[in-house]
Amino acid sequence: MTALLEIEGLTKAYPGVVANDAVSFSVQPGEVHALLGENGAGKSTLVKMIYGLVKPDRGAMRLRGAAYAPSEPRAARAAGVAMVFQHFSLFEALSVAENIALGMENPPKARDLAERIRSVSETYGLPLDPFRLVGDLSAGERQRVEIIRCLLQDPKLLIMDEPTSVLTPQEVEILFHTLRKLSSEGTAILYISHKLEEIRTLCDAATILRLGKKVGECTPREVTAAHMAELMVGKSLSVPARDDHEPGEVLLHVAGLSVTPASPFGMPLRHVGLEVRAGEVLGIGGVAGNGQDELLSALSGETPVSPGAITLQGQPVGHLGPNERRVLGLLCAPEERLGHAAAPDMSLTENAVLTGRIRQGLDAHGFVNWGKARGFAEAIIARFDVRTPGPGVAARALSGGNLQKFVIGREILQDPTVLVVNQPTWGVDASAAAAIRQALLDLAQGGAAVIVISQDLDELLEISDRFCALNEGRLSAPRPARGLTMEEIGLMLGGAHDMHDVAAGAGA
Amino acid sequence: MIRLEKRPQPSRGWVIGGPVLAVVLTMAAGGLMFAALGKDPVEAIRIIFWDPLFSQQFASYSRPQLLVKAGPLILIAIGLSLGFRAGIWNIGAEGQYIVGAICGAAFGLAFWPSESPLIFPGMVLAGLLGGFLWAMIPALLRVYARTNEILVSLLLVYVAEAMLASAATGWLRNPEGSGFPGSRTLSRHPGTDNPELIAGTGMHWGVLAAFVAVIAAYVVMNRHVLGYQIRLAGEAPRAARFGGVNAGRLVILCMGVSGALAGAAGLFEVSGPAGRISIDFNVGYGFTAIIVAFLGRLNPVGILLAGLLLALTFIGGELAQLMMGIPAPAIQAFQGMLLFFLLALDLLANYRIRLKGRAPA
Structure with a gap:
């Protein structure tokens, strides 16, 4: 059998970095092929070359035996290659069908298109109502829009970039079901991920990249996850260590916290209540868009609430702004690194001042002490192993993982009483993620209370003492994290999102 | 490609x-x-760039003009640059300039014909305050009613021009001016005049204020927490909110400072180079200052240089029209x-x- 896609010696260099160095592999028809590697390993560049977004410097590709060198994504799509990106490009104010029509060369009439969307979504078990507004959809449903957009082109090769990072366990099951069906019909899938268990359950073959080079290939079902992790990282990873201990007094208490979102597509918080004790890590799971950002804003003080809704060590702080809460020891690290946790075009020194000014005494009489600020930035860089030429570098010049280490480190070094982090390891490579988790555990060990909001359930189970789920702006009652199964967590998260809605919509 | x-x-x-x-x-x-x-291209370019400063024949007149023209441009542009850096778009400096001039002049004329040395400082304060209050209209409307400050500040320019017309022809008209529009001449009256401080340089109090503003803006933007917050708000509004920056207060502050500086520039103009409130004493400095601010990359030193360069081409351009047709x-x-x-x-x-x-x- 000839391979569907053959890649030979593909090389792409950017100024200062070789993103792909003579990478070769092949994908068979109907194969689910994993592309495995840490952030910065060159997975994205590689698939961008396959999808025609980036031109290789050297090397050749063959699709179904014929030379293949797409000059643009349109050419790739015409050749039968489709891609679902990690970040969706959808318009929230338009309906599903309108969004799909926008991506087509010759969109059919709205009614015909809706019919085709329905039939594809039924065939592949991806429930989706073509007339709903994208703004009202969950992340999992938005992903279905992107997948159906691809399937309408009847692709021979479907590229998926980290598709499960936004899904609940049940939604992952639905997705895998769809992918298996596609593969049984002969569509090959190039599946990018760094989640090893997933790859072991889904994929037939895997190509492992490290620092732009192919470092191995394997049949995922036949090797252990640890083996793949070692290939991927180049060394064995340590699981965060922690001692058992009794939690202390309640440091942060939230009761009856309700927030109306600022934007029409935000999620209101409905009567959220929680408490965290000294020395404890509270994990809050849930699919993004279920109120995570709103909860963080309410806790950080960006959205002021009624005084008594949030109390810190018995003191009402709901009405206080971000800096007043910092004075009292309530620190936060938001999810969005560029633009929220850090200003992209400002240097690391300037970004250290962003949250560190008051607790670190980086100003005097209203004037910023830039020498001291630089010292603080350097301390973060040294303590958290942030890879950067120096504190004068702009935040946007750092890789996601390094900036995340800087952002988390900036709060941890300020010795918080309560630390709230949202998606602390999102898009961060495995070794940096382990370092961040360890730092959070150490902080709790030292007597602080830590709240980790995350979509990564493995991460939450690894570091939390107690776990609760945020779903549609409601927070479930906490349960001890130890012993929770994925199934139970999935149910806490509300199961597969909005399956019932679609069933009702289709019947109407 | x-x-x-x-x-x-x-x-x-x-x-x-x-x-x-x-x-x-x-x-x-x-x-x-x-x-x-x-x-002749060589001659034209020499006349535009060189003669205003160095020609035997013209420099005595046009060299002082450089500072006279650059002074208000720089003073206004410095104020605007603070807001522009923070993403606050005060387009109505021309209106604040006019209102500042009217308020300052009205203060001086209210005490006419007193020659007390306290009058001029009072006029400056009145000018600052007039521009400040005029800028507060778009600022408060933006903060409390979420209007767009670009539109409101721009439209208020035309209101200010109407007020100027009524002042020049009505309530500030020179009673001894035999009915011609325009106020008494402030510049030739001790107490209300904004004199040339060093003869032959064009340096008046407004130019001095512009230089002080350049230095102050430089210090604020680079050293002060306020400057940091302004840059932060402009570059990453969400990060600014996370960093504890009060967006509403920043709008009021930036609009207020730019309005006050524009108002002061207006007062310095009517009490100095223009000499009096007339129906068209304003020549668009408030708008040109927007160009100066961006030309100087919103950087105080850049604005200083941009103001001087633009003033030079204005003067040189006039000279070239005159000399070479x-x-x-x-x-x-x-x-x-x-x-x-x-x-x-x-x-x-x-x-x-x-x-x-x-x-x-």
Whole structure:
């Protein structure tokens, strides 16, 4: 059998970095092929070359035996290659069908298109109502829009970039079901991920990249996850260590916290209540868009609430702004690194001042002490192993993982009483993620209370003492994290999102 | 194919070299245009750039004009640059300039004919306050009613112009002016005049205020927490909120400072170079200052240089019209070329040009 896609010696260099160095592999028809590697390993560049977004410097590709060198994504799509990106490009104010029509060369009439969307979504078990507004959809449903957009082109090769990072366990099951069906019909899938268990359950073959080079290939079902992790990282990873201990007094208490979102597509918080004790890590799971950002804003003080809704060590702080809460020891690290946790075009020194000014005494009489600020930035860089030429570098010049280490480190070094982090390891490579988790555990060990909001359930189970789920702006009652199964967590998260809605919509 | 690629860090060389090259390119392109009009290009360019400052014949008149024209431009542009850095768009400096002038002049005329040395400082304060209050209208409307400050501040310019007309023809009209519009002459009356501080330089209190503003803005933007917050709010509004910046307070502060400085500039103008409130004493400094602010990259030192350069081309342009009969539109085209080249080369500070070769096989 000839391979569907053959890649030979593909090389792409950017100024200062070789993103792909003579990478070769092949994908068979109907194969689910994993592309495995840490952030910065060159997975994205590689698939961008396959999808025609980036031109290789050297090397050749063959699709179904014929030379293949797409000059643009349109050419790739015409050749039968489709891609679902990690970040969706959808318009929230338009309906599903309108969004799909926008991506087509010759969109059919709205009614015909809706019919085709329905039939594809039924065939592949991806429930989706073509007339709903994208703004009202969950992340999992938005992903279905992107997948159906691809399937309408009847692709021979479907590229998926980290598709499960936004899904609940049940939604992952639905997705895998769809992918298996596609593969049984002969569509090959190039599946990018760094989640090893997933790859072991889904994929037939895997190509492992490290620092732009192919470092191995394997049949995922036949090797252990640890083996793949070692290939991927180049060394064995340590699981965060922690001692058992009794939690202390309640440091942060939230009761009856309700927030109306600022934007029409935000999620209101409905009567959220929680408490965290000294020395404890509270994990809050849930699919993004279920109120995570709103909860963080309410806790950080960006959205002021009624005084008594949030109390810190018995003191009402709901009405206080971000800096007043910092004075009292309530620190936060938001999810969005560029633009929220850090200003992209400002240097690391300037970004250290962003949250560190008051607790670190980086100003005097209203004037910023830039020498001291630089010292603080350097301390973060040294303590958290942030890879950067120096504190004068702009935040946007750092890789996601390094900036995340800087952002988390900036709060941890300020010795918080309560630390709230949202998606602390999102898009961060495995070794940096382990370092961040360890730092959070150490902080709790030292007597602080830590709240980790995350979509990564493995991460939450690894570091939390107690776990609760945020779903549609409601927070479930906490349960001890130890012993929770994925199934139970999935149910806490509300199961597969909005399956019932679609069933009702289709019947109407 | 030519492609632009963002630089990881702005290029130091281009930040300084770009404007110099832009002036050279303007001279070349403008020279061609003058030549096509049948004028001697070398002479035209000498008259525009050199003669206003160094010619035996004209410099005594035009050299002071440089500071007289650049002073208000710089003073207003410095105020505007604070807001522009924070993403707060005060487009109505012209209105604040007019209202500041009216308030300051009214204060001085209220005590007429007193020659007390306290009058002029009082006029300056009244000018600052007038501009400040006029800017507070769009500022408060933005903060409390979420209106767009660009529209409100711009439309208030026309309200201010109507107020100026009524002041010049009505309630501030010179009672001894035999019915002609315009107020008493403030500039030739001790107590209300804004004199030339050093003879033959054009330096008056407003120019001095502009220089002080440049230094103060430099210190605030680079050293003070306020400057940090302004830059933060402009670059990443969400990060600014996270960093505890009160967006509403920042709007009021930036609009207030830019309004007050524009108002002061107006007062210095009517009590100095313009001499009195007249129906059209304002010549658009408030609008030109927006160009100056951006030409100076919203940087205080850049604004100082941009204000001087623009003032020079205005004076030199007038001189060239007078001496060589170059038509006014050609002079404006020449000034346009200068802006074009400055802004085009400014791009190179942040981007580099890649000549994309053929794709390797």
